[in-house]
Amino acid sequence: MPRLSPSARREEIIAATLRVAAVKGLANTTVRDVAAEMGTSSGLIHHYFTSMDEVLAAAFEDAATADLTTTEAAMRSREDAADRLSTFFAAYTRIDEYGAFQMWLDAWAEASRRPALGATSRRLNVAWQHLIATTIVKGVAEGTMSCDDPEATAWRVLSLLDGLSMQLAAHPGVLQRADVLDWAMTALEAEVNLAAGTLDRPSR
Amino acid sequence: MPRLSPSARREEIIAATLRVAAVKGLANTTVRDVAAEMGTSSGLIHHYFTSMDEVLAAAFEDAATADLTTTEAAMRSREDAADRLSTFFAAYTRIDEYGAFQMWLDAWAEASRRPALGATSRRLNVAWQHLIATTIVKGVAEGTMSCDDPEATAWRVLSLLDGLSMQLAAHPGVLQRADVLDWAMTALEAEVNLAAGTLDRPSR
DNA sequence: ACGTCTATTGGACATACGCGCAATAAGAGT
């Protein structure tokens, strides 16, 4: 196999891990799976990562961080807080549609058994919550919203969205994606004292 | 080891599986774990189940059904709908404290990969939602509550509770169990037009 | 007391896993 630079090889290991994990699940992805996906030996992976737990954590971190930063960027492109929140929901469901939510399910399930993965999952989850909370604070500062406890509100809205999305991913057909989105946005509107329907629902 | 009747042994295998799964997770529970938990040989388990998959599926079905029926029974022992809903939350968190939620996380994550487990998970999840929905309908009939769409409300409240409980299970310390319970009950009160604090919060 | 049935044992077997390591080879600098 071609000899790559450490950074390039590291990235390819992560990319290969994500390709395998998309099919087999994060928990069932093995060192040999990733090696076979890359077309290299399995020992190579341990030249870059000290344990498989770290490989999975790095892969999850990579994918989830990318989703987070693109969502953050999309939100920042909007001027006022309400538009940013609308953008948040649009980005969340767009990510969801690509099957990324299954990875979050795997990460949550494995969090208590794989320390590195659990730490990553926790940090990124808090980051998502923080993204909502700070935007609410901005909305309150603008005078368009009011909220007693933005941190708590952010946890409630994110958890409602996660819980509903879990049903979409685990039990397809039980709920409609459009309903899930609408319910979560309505809940947020009520929490921050916006009139129902203020936030823009994506067209599809 | 004492010689048991087939039905008794079968039940004990399932019970032992659940005790192990509460700690190690459903997916990581092995034949030898269960045998050690029972204090028997591992071969015995294959005398009653043709594969480990069947053991896990039977165990999940058993536990989830048991939790559901005991919760149903506890709710039915209360007279009016509001008390039944309080009982629902009390039962849910009591189950949660025993580590049962990790099993649900495993089931949700595996649902899309293991059809049998997925079907069971879906059926029981719908049953839990139905339990809330019918109680709300009863509350509306009693005149103590009002709700436009009890089915949708039940999904929202259950999913909020699930989403928050997921944080408790996957990222301990990020949220407080008492807050999770209070937030979910407050959300339900708002949905069915009950004054905030009407539902009884468990003392601990 | 004896025989029959079967619950239970204890370990063999093949496979898969994470991980480590000596050997190899490819590329960069001189």
Place this chain on the structure above:
DNA sequence: ACTCTTATTGCGCGTATGTCCAATAGACGT
């Protein structure tokens, strides 16, 4: 061309898994 670094190999080790099976032992009817 020649060294030096290190990316990469290929395999081995220890452990863990699910499954199977001959041997054992306990309970029950006769």
